[in-house]
Amino acid sequence: MEKGSAFHGTTVLGVRxxxxxxxxxDGQVTFHETILKARARKVRRLYNNRILAGFAGSTxxxxxxxxxxxxxxxxxxxxxxxxxxxxxxxxxxxxxxRNLEALLAVADxxxxxxxxxxxxxxxxxxxxxxxxxxxxYALAASRALLRHTEMGAREIVEAAMGITSEICIFTNDQxxxxxx
Numbered sequence: 189m190e191k192g193s194a195f196h197g198t199t200v201l202g203v204r205x206x207x208x209x210x211x212x213x214d215g216q217v218t219f220h221e222t223i224l225k226a227r228a229r230k231v232r233r234l235y236n237n238r239i240l241a242g243f244a245g246s247t248x249x250x251x252x253x254x255x256x257x258x259x260x261x262x263x264x265x266x267x268x269x270x271x272x273x274x275x276x277x278x279x280x281x282x283x284x285x286r287n288l289e290a291l292l293a294v295a296d297x298x299x300x301x302x303x304x305x306x307x308x309x310x311x312x313x314x315x316x317x318x319x320x321x322x323x324x325y326a327l328a329a330s331r332a333l334l335r336h337t338e339m340g341a342r343e344i345v346e347a348a349m350g351i352t353s354e355i356c357i358f359t360n361d362q363x364x365x366x367x368x
Contacts, residue, residue: 197216197217197218197244197245197320197321197358198213198214198216198217198230198243198244198245198320198321198322198358198359199213199214199244199318199319199320199321199322199323199325199326199349199352199353199356199358199359200212200213200230200231200242200243200244200293200317200318200319200320200323201213201293201316201317201318201323201326201327201330201345201348201349201352202240202242202293202295202300202316202317202318202345203315203316203330203334203341203344203345203348204295204300204315204316204341205315205334205339205340205341205344206340206341207297208340208341208342208367208368209240209295209296209297209300209341209367209368210341210342210344210345210365210366210367210368211231211240211241211242211293211295211317211345211365211366212231212242212345212346212349212363212364212365212366213230213231213242213243213244213320213363213364214230214322214349214352214353214359214360214361214362214363215227215228215229215230215360215362215363215364216228216358216359216360216362217247218358223360226360226362227362227364228247228364229364230242230243230244230250230364231364231365231366232254232366233366234254234257234258234261234294235258235261235262235266236266238266238296238297238368239261239266239268239294239295239296240294240295240296240366240368241254241257241292241293241294241295242292242293242294242319243290243291243292243293243319244290244291244293244319244320244321244323245289245290245291245320246289246290249289249290250290250292253275253279253290253292253303254292256275256278257271257272257275257292257294257303260272260274260275266296268294268295268296268298268299268301269299269301269309272294272301272303272309273309275303276303276304276307276308276309277307279303279304279305279306279307280305280306280307281307289305290305291303291304291305291319291320292319293317293318293319294317295317295368296368297368299311300312300315300316300317301317302317302319314331314334316330316331316334318330320358320359321356321358321359322352322353322355322356322358322359325348325351325352325355325356326348326349326351326352329347329348329351329352330344330345330348333347333348341367342365342367345365346363346365349361349363
């Protein structure tokens with residue numbers, strides 16, 4: 189990914205419904221117009237498997253952020269909101285972190301958040317987190333399914349990601365899914 193470019197190459201989606209949280213990401217890794225990998229793992233379990241985290245953007249930058257975020261989670265004993273705010277502060281103020289090109293979607297049993305390099309920590313009103321090039325499609329599909337069906341969180345994520353993979357050329361149908 190070139191500096192200053194939009195975050196292409198992935199879709200991460202998190203949905204909560206009826207006490208369940210599901211996060212998924214496609215597996216496609218692209219470099220310019222070339223697909224390099226079809227089954228990358230972009231969603232992880234953190235902090236004793238109690239927190240889900242997914243990334244969009246540069247892979248090496250995402251790994252650096254995962255490591256920093258895990259440190260914050262340890263420091264704040266798994267308090268997701270506090271760890272996210274503290275990472276956001278560092279991300280905005282530290283020269284090294286400011287240059288990272290990635291977004292994080294994180295969730296625990298209570299809250300879902302989007303973290304950005306500008307220090308934003310956003311908690312969506314509807315509990316849906318979507319990042320990456322396919323985020324608008326995944327978000328729209330998830331909202332429609334939440335409002336107009338009785339599908340469970342996993343079913344919604346699978347259907348919304350399937351729709352997204354049909355529209356977004358940077359999103360494939362090889363999903364990695366984690367459930368809390």
